Amino acid sequence: MSSSSNVAESWISSFCGLLGHEYFAEVSEDFIEDDFNLTGLQSQVPMYKEALEMILDVEPEEDDDEEDEEEEDDDDDEVLGDEKPTGYRRAGDRRHLRMASDLSVIESSAELLYGLIHQRYITSRPGIQQMAEKYELQHFGTCPRVFCNSCKVLPVGCNDTPGQETVKLFCPCCLDVYTPPNSRFQAVDGAFFGTTFGCLFFMTFPELEIGAPRASSSGAADALLAIQSATAESKSRSSSATNSTVMPTVQPALINGTAPHNLAPGLGPGNIYEPRIYGFRVSERAKSGPRMKWLRMRPVDLTELDETRRYWEERGGDEESGPVKREQDEDANMMDAVVDGRMAVDRRKKLIGRRLRTNGSGGIGAVGSGNGNGNGGGSPMDTNGVPGVG
Numbered sequence: 001m002s003s004s005s006n007v008a009e010s011w012i013s014s015f016c017g018l019l020g021h022e023y024f025a026e027v028s029e030d031f032i033e034d035d036f037n038l039t040g041l042q043s044q045v046p047m048y049k050e051a052l053e054m055i056l057d058v059e060p061e062e063d064d065d066e067e068d069e070e071e072e073d074d075d076d077d078e079v080l081g082d083e084k085p086t087g088y089r090r091a092g093d094r095r096h097l098r099m100a101s102d103l104s105v106i107e108s109s110a111e112l113l114y115g116l117i118h119q120r121y122i123t124s125r126p127g128i129q130q131m132a133e134k135y136e137l138q139h140f141g142t143c144p145r146v147f148c149n150s151c152k153v154l155p156v157g158c159n160d161t162p163g164q165e166t167v168k169l170f171c172p173c174c175l176d177v178y179t180p181p182n183s184r185f186q187a188v189d190g191a192f193f194g195t196t197f198g199c200l201f202f203m204t205f206p207e208l209e210i211g212a213p214r215a216s217s218s219g220a221a222d223a224l225l226a227i228q229s230a231t232a233e234s235k236s237r238s239s240s241a242t243n244s245t246v247m248p249t250v251q252p253a254l255i256n257g258t259a260p261h262n263l264a265p266g267l268g269p270g271n272i273y274e275p276r277i278y279g280f281r282v283s284e285r286a287k288s289g290p291r292m293k294w295l296r297m298r299p300v301d302l303t304e305l306d307e308t309r310r311y312w313e314e315r316g317g318d319e320e321s322g323p324v325k326r327e328q329d330e331d332a333n334m335m336d337a338v339v340d341g342r343m344a345v346d347r348r349k350k351l352i353g354r355r356l357r358t359n360g361s362g363g364i365g366a367v368g369s370g371n372g373n374g375n376g377g378g379s380p381m382d383t384n385g386v387p388g389v390g
Contacts (some may be wrong), residue, residue, distance in 0.1 A: 011057050015114060020184035022139060023155040023167060023193070025130045027114070027121045029056060041116055044162075047102075051109035055117075097261070112162060115192030119160070122197050129203055131197075135208075143171035144178055147273075148266040151211045153178070156198040157190030165190040170198045173211040173266035206258050211265035252303065260302045268298030 009017075016024045032055060042048045053059075121127035134140065135152060142150040151173035158165040158177070167188040194368055232302070243375065255263060275282040275290055282289045299305065304317040 011055055020187060024118060025122055025127055027117055031121055032056060032117060037120055045109050045113045047106050048108045050106045051113045053115055054106055054110040115189055119194040120191050123200055128201060132205060141172060145174055148173040148273040149211060154198055154201060155193050157193045157195055160191055160194050162189050162191040167193055171255055175264050210262045255302055255306045263302060264298055267296050272296045
């Protein structure tokens with residue numbers, strides 16, 4: 001008998017091997033044993049300590065009350081003898097029943113805890129690398145949309161809170177989510193994958209080939225549709241443009257960190273279903289006509305999606321020197337505001353001093369210009385310096 005057969009399977013391996021858990025990655029025990037990776041989970045999982053021990057295959061500590069319960073059973077047997085009341089159970093039996101009920105709760109808590117840990121693990125470097133291997137082997141399936149040409153999909157969640165949504169499949173070719181085709185995945189919580197994983201995955205691996213060219217049987221019709229759409233877009237762009245800026249024909253190597261051929265290759269002209277009756281396209285104004293086709297549209301010139309480059313080109317600046325120049329402009333504006341504030345304070349002080357001098361001289365002149373006893377002049381309380389009536 002080999003020694004390998006004596007090694008028991010770990011809880012993590014058995015959990016990931018269950019039917020319907022094919023999407024899960026096996027979280028390493030080193031990741032789970034790091035307390036930093038478990039921050040905030042204790043308040044979300046009941047019986048957290050016991051669930052964590054079950055995941056790590058740690059034997060629970062033996063209860064010190066077990067010997068006391070055995071002594072209590074012996075005492076009861078001596079006192080009651082054969083005359084035991086109906087429904088009487090020994091303390092050991094009651095303890096085993098309690099442990100069986102607690103074990104089911106701990107098992108469900110362990111599944112919840114592992115799912116929340118899994119959500120964080122697949123966004124780490126070793127976790128996302130493990131999911132990339134499963135993605136390349138097509139463990140998650142393909143997109144059911146015809147125009148995506150069996151593009152590989154990725155499991156994602158629409159909510160980070162457990163119990164809200166089941167797991168969905170994200171297609172990078174059409175940028176849409178779908179329900180898994182097999183019903184066994186309907187019991188998997190989407191929060192165990194989270195909303196961050198899908199976007200972070202393709203940002204981490206921009207070199208992945210998302211979609212392959214589709215072998216179309218109606219190439220002429222699709223080509224005609226593509227030409228018509230391109231012509232309409234070019235006309236609308238030329239009519240709305242105020243200057244004669246020539247758009248580059250060569251696509252850049254990366255657009256917002258993604259290769260141009262990986263930006264939703266399943267969308268745009270030629271990749272949208274066109275309902276027809278006897279060869280004639282159904283109008284969008286018809287009751288049974290197509291709706292919201294703009295959701296599947298994609299610009300012919302992908303440089304239109306590079307908003308950062310276009311922003312600096314329209315302002316005649318450089319994309320790299322733009323932030324530095326903007327900081328310098330902000331500093332200059334701040335200095336101008338400080339100088340203007342100081343000048344305004346100085347002007348206010350001079351104006352107040354001038355008013356005080358004017359008021360003081362006017363009051364003295366009014367008193368001196370009156371009669372001998374000074375009653376004919378302005379009142380000493382007259383701060384405006386207005387002379388009294390003679």
